[in-house]
Amino acid sequence: MKPTLSIRNLHVAVGGTPILRGVDLTIRYGETHALMGPNGSGKSTLGLAVMGHPNYEVSEGTIDLDGQNILEMTPDERARVGLFYAFQRPVAIPGVKMADFLRHATTNVRNPQRQEGEELIPMRVFREELRTKMEQLKMDAQFARRYVNDGFSGGEMKRAEILQLAMLQPKFAILDETDSGLDADAVRLASQSIAEIGREKMGLLIITHHDKLLEHNPPDFTHVMLGGRIVESGSAELAEELHRYGYERIRRAYPEADAQNRVMAHEEVA
Numbered sequence: 001m002k003p004t005l006s007i008r009n010l011h012v013a014v015g016g017t018p019i020l021r022g023v024d025l026t027i028r029y030g031e032t033h034a035l036m037g038p039n040g041s042g043k044s045t046l047g048l049a050v051m052g053h054p055n056y057e058v059s060e061g062t063i064d065l066d067g068q069n070i071l072e073m074t075p076d077e078r079a080r081v082g083l084f085y086a087f088q089r090p091v092a093i094p095g096v097k098m099a100d101f102l103r104h105a106t107t108n109v110r111n112p113q114r115q116e117g118e119e120l121i122p123m124r125v126f127r128e129e130l131r132t133k134m135e136q137l138k139m140d141a142q143f144a145r146r147y148v149n150d151g152f153s154g155g156e157m158k159r160a161e162i163l164q165l166a167m168l169q170p171k172f173a174i175l176d177e178t179d180s181g182l183d184a185d186a187v188r189l190a191s192q193s194i195a196e197i198g199r200e201k202m203g204l205l206i207i208t209h210h211d212k213l214l215e216h217n218p219p220d221f222t223h224v225m226l227g228g229r230i231v232e233s234g235s236a237e238l239a240e241e242l243h244r245y246g247y248e249r250i251r252r253a254y255p256e257a258d259a260q261n262r263v264m265a266h267e268e269v270a
């Protein structure tokens, strides 16, 4: 059976405020899923909760990877079993060079039993691999010598996330608006790169407000989040509909979730 990431009836609160209210989502290895939904509907919350961010409290429900409950795992343990989350807003780590960060992370993911202090991937092997991947992504070699996200432009941060994806080769990846802030050429390259990294060699959840990232990664399934729930799922056509017409139809069809979303997103009730 294909590896499966299975999210059941997930309820998540932040600082005591309920955000996700019963999310069900199953992603199988090799599948591409698009996750859409208006601002503040809970998309990033889902990604952060799956990765185990400590501020996101799971009050109900389960997340399993291949039948194994991951909820008790720390974020690094989740990464070691094959999960990856590309941040909507990546954080800077001044003092830590991209190359060192990637060498440690890559070693730990490939050798999940590794303890701190044990050997890393040999420098020569790692450098060669990093160089190849950076060339593929048309990234300047200098980039790896900079501190992680420190002073990076919006676009550079997003490309750094894609480089991590390429190096870590996770089983399941959640890309949270990896297209935001990229210029037209960069977003096309990002879309191609994700396809080349091999979406058929992972399960992919692409969170996006645009259609460009999906160009080379047509979703097998599209999900719409509203008010902390997935209210509708469909094919790639659903993504196309939403890109063209927006969320008007969805909001009308699910008035309760719509009202909830307006409260969450601090929007005035229409």
Ligand SMILES: Nc1ncnc2c1ncn2[C@@H]1O[C@H](COP(=O)(O)OP(=O)(O)OP(=O)(O)O)[C@@H](O)[C@H]1O
Residues within 6 Å of the ligand: 014, 015, 019, 037, 038, 039, 040, 041, 042, 043, 044, 045, 046, 055, 088, 264, 265, 266
């Ligand atoms: N750490 C936090 N502290 C306070 N509120 C939070 C926190 N994280 C999320 N929320 C709230 O949860 C709701 C959902 O936020 P989330 O970031 O998941 O939305 P989103 O669907 O990713 O939106 P966008 O499309 O704008 O990125 C929002 O009302 C947000 O303010």
Ligand SMILES: [Mg+2]
Residues within 6 Å of the ligand: 043, 044, 045, 088, 176
């Ligand atoms: Mg978000």
